[in-house]
Amino acid sequence: MLISRVETFAVAPRWLFVRIETDAGIVGWGEGSLEGNSDIVRAAIEQFAGYLVGRDPSRIEDHWQVLTKGGFYRGGAVLASAVSGIDQALWDIAGKSLGVPVHRLLGGAVRDRIRAYGWVGGDDPSEVGDHIAAQMAVGLTAVKMNASGKMSRIGSVRELDGVVNRVAAARAVLGPDRDVAVDFHGRFTLANARRVAPLLEEFHPFFLEEPVVPENSHLIGEFARSTTIPVATGERLYNRQDFLPVLQAGIAVAQPDLSHAGGISEVRRIAAMAEVFDVQLAPHCPLGPIALAACLQVGFATPNFLIQEQSIGIHYNTGAEVLDYVVDTEPLKFVEGNFELLTGPGLGITVDEGAVREADRLGNSWRTPVWRHPDGSFAEW
Known part of the structure; x- marks a missing residue:
């Protein structure tokens, strides 16, 4: 069984879903939502997909190691969220291929x-x-x-x-x-x-x-x-x-x-x-x-x-x-x-793929609010 396709879906209200398809027909779903930054994480996942397609989805730990450490510049919210969505989807595939829940x-x-x-x-x-x-x-x-x-x-x-x-x-x-x-x-x-x-x-x-x-x-x-x-x-x-x-x-x-x-x-x-x-x-x-x-x-x-x-x-x-x-x-x-x-x-749930694809067509545009103190300076949201 090999990974054949990696897709992402930016959906309302502010989430990013990941779909990983295999040549055996098993599909795994993950969520790499980084609220307010769906487009950036989506680009990171698309880059990671170039490494994943054609590889064995069951080698979850090896993929995690490569995706988190394979670049000279590592870590941070964006890359970690991209890896998170992929990792969840790979565990979903592993459980489905064996017919058992991830736990x-x-x-x-x-x-x-x-x-x-x-x-x-x-x-x-x-x-x-x-x-x-x-x-x-x-x-x-x-x-x-x-x-x-x-x-x-x-x-x-x-x-x-x-x-x-x-x-x-x-x-x-x-x-x-x-x-x-x-x-x-x-x-x-x-x-x-x-x-x-x-x-x-x-x-x-x-x-x-x-x-x-x-x-x-x-x-x-x-x-x-x-x-x-x-x-x-x-x-x-x-x-x-x-x-x-x-x-x-x-x-x-x-x-x-x-x-x-x-x-x-x-x-x-x-x-x-x-x-x-x-x-x-x-x-x-x-x-x-x-x-x-x-x-x-x-x-x-x-x-x-x-x-x-x-x-x-x-x-x-x-x-x-x-x-x-x-x-x-x-x-x-x-x-x-x-x-x-x-x-x-x-993962124990069945994702409504039709609803996800329709939601992605509409997209999400949520951004973190910007607050200011009375003197005009930045305030933590």
Whole structure:
């Protein structure tokens, strides 16, 4: 069996799907979504396709090594996302060729279900209660919210009180038996993050995410030591080397994105390394059904797996939704706030190829918003 074709599809709302076809008729799907940069990742995948076509798709690790290390200039979000989509598709082919789900190839299931959480905003405090109620209505027992919208470099009393009030409102709706994670989204300086964290402790957040931007990961240990709340980061870290310093610094939750951090192959290694530091895995995934299925396959085979982010039915997806691109929605159905063990071959979902091709014809043009402070200078989104 040899790879005969590699295709990419830029689809709404902001995702990039990868299709790898073999001469045996088996097709694998992956997701290399790098939000706001579909065209750039697409070009990288097209370049990688020149190497892949005509080769054995079962040599997943060898292809991963060549694609990540074969160039003199390596790494970064674009190339890592391109490799991620390809890697997922190759694992999908491997599972389909053997008639087993990918988690069987990763050593077998260590759990029967995976807890899920949904995103509920937080930029606008008036939306938080309604969004939480909507997530609870579909059975979820955990949510994540932004700590704030645009944040000053040194927050005002009003800004910091706003953070506390929004988290308090979320806790009031959720009660003591459900969880709320709070995402700082890299919008806070270290000083701001350290100031607000103690004010949130009484609400027992599930974790505080990305308290500093990833390029300032050398500061995250100082933040982790300043709070009893578990600290999470990782959606903008792309390999084991990126994760090692934050693991050593004392984070509690690692959040690699399977569409950014080298796919199934590398995230499995990140998870194993995290286990050495008693750190839990909670993959970042505000993406499409293929990325979500890949996350779940890893989760079912990973002992230190905590919870799975997902964006099914989320209000910010415009033009298309996660379940629009699968033939059968049953494998991605919530059961009491969990995903049940995936049993289908490969990634365990069937992609609706017709819907994908039509969506690609329309394309997606999403770009990261640009925010500015009152003085006109750039502000973190």
